[in-house]
Amino acid sequence: MRALSIALLLSAALVPPAFAEEAGDWLARLAKADQQQRFHGTFVYERNGSFSTHRVWRQLGADGKMSERLLQLDGAEQEILKVDGRVQCIAGGMADQVEGAAFWPSRTLDPARLQSFYELKMAGHSRIAGRQAVVLLLSPRDQHRYGFELHLDQETALPLKSLLLNEKGLLLERFQFAEFDPFAEFDSSSLLPGDACRPVRARAEPVSVKAGWHAQWLPPGFELSGVVERKGADDAPVVFMTYADGLARFSIFVESLNGSPVEDARHQLGPTVVVSRRVTAPEGDYMITVVGEIPFGTAERVAVSLSADEGVVASP
Known part of the structure; x- marks a missing residue:
């Protein structure tokens, strides 16, 4: 840009x-x-x-x-x-x-x-x-x-x-x-x-929801601007939360893996970074993905800090 x-x-x-x-x-x-x-x-x-x-x-x-x-x-x-x-x-x-x-x-x-x-x-x-x-x-x-x-x-x-x-x-x-x-x-x-x-026809209109997840650390100035839920490719719900400081933005996606063998990943294309981290909760495995125009280190720290309201333990 x-x-x-x-x-x-x-x-x-x-x-x-x-x-x-x-x-x-x-x-x-x-x-x-x-x-x-x-x-x-x-x-x-x-x-x-x-x-x-x-x-x-x-x-x-x-x-x-x-x-x-x-x-x-x-x-x-x-x-x-x-x-x-x-x-x-x-x-x-x-x-x-x-x-x-x-x-x-x-x-x-x-x-x-x-x-x-x-x-x-x-x-x-x-x-x-x-x-x-x-x-x-x-x-x-x-x-x-x-x-x-x-x-x-x-x-x-x-x-x-x-x-x-x-x-x-x-x-x-x-x-x-x-x-x-x-x-x-x-x-x-x-x-x-x-x-x-x-x-463009959305599979389903986004529904505002209570996140159920929260980041225990956020970079200074970034505030939650919205939480919505959509249907993913397999019709499983995907919760995503958006954060902004008034200029820069990033999103956090939370999706149930339903047994899929997905591994942690990190990518960058120009200014956009993608950091994915697999976590395990009592009800199953989830993939946490942070996407946005922020430095890698910041995205990784946000991803590591995310947990469910009732507790999520990162898989080894």
Whole structure:
């Protein structure tokens, strides 16, 4: 979603830092624009050393619902259509690529709260897609989250470029517009999906539940934002809990194994880590999986700390 140049970081360090309040003001503008601003454009997305090019149309309807259509322009045909943040249809493996990749932040940004966990700083100006932008650095105050570099359009405050960096300052994800027009007049047919975009029908609507499980340790600032239950591939219930600090997010999935011989695992694709841990409870074995844009060590510590309300003992 975002990429950082060492030269830019060094140059920013030589410039007297602007007040954090100014950076907070820009984040507040971004949060407002994200809920209202229409646009059309083409952007490049980089993750794990691979690049893809996408076209996007976004428009707020008369009914107050935001429609977003994303079309991949290279490689296999990929497409996704969302209305009010809900996926309506999908073509190809687009969901695996863009779910969790904030090509525009679709979360509630609270600058005052974020300053407890990130150092906010203005780092100058840039020019992206032929448009003037301001550069914001969000540096984590601990080792449990990643840093961001945002290039916000001076006119709309929407991100023209966004970089995500790990604790060593290495690029995890880049998003950058090549063309961006917030005032383009496009026909409503541009928001209609192609023939290959198949409607998404959930196996069952998520049901809010009492978790039954809890993490005995969470990274500072991350709070439980929801607990739901869905049916898994074998119709067995899967409970998942979502946590957020206002910018970064991760989820915990709890699924009964029903005798399946599944082993512990850990993977990373770009900024997204997956840590799975098998645990044993009196009623059977479960797989605990932590997924999110957080460092490996943080995800592993969360996974190890998870237990059932009435006690779960990790299998040897």
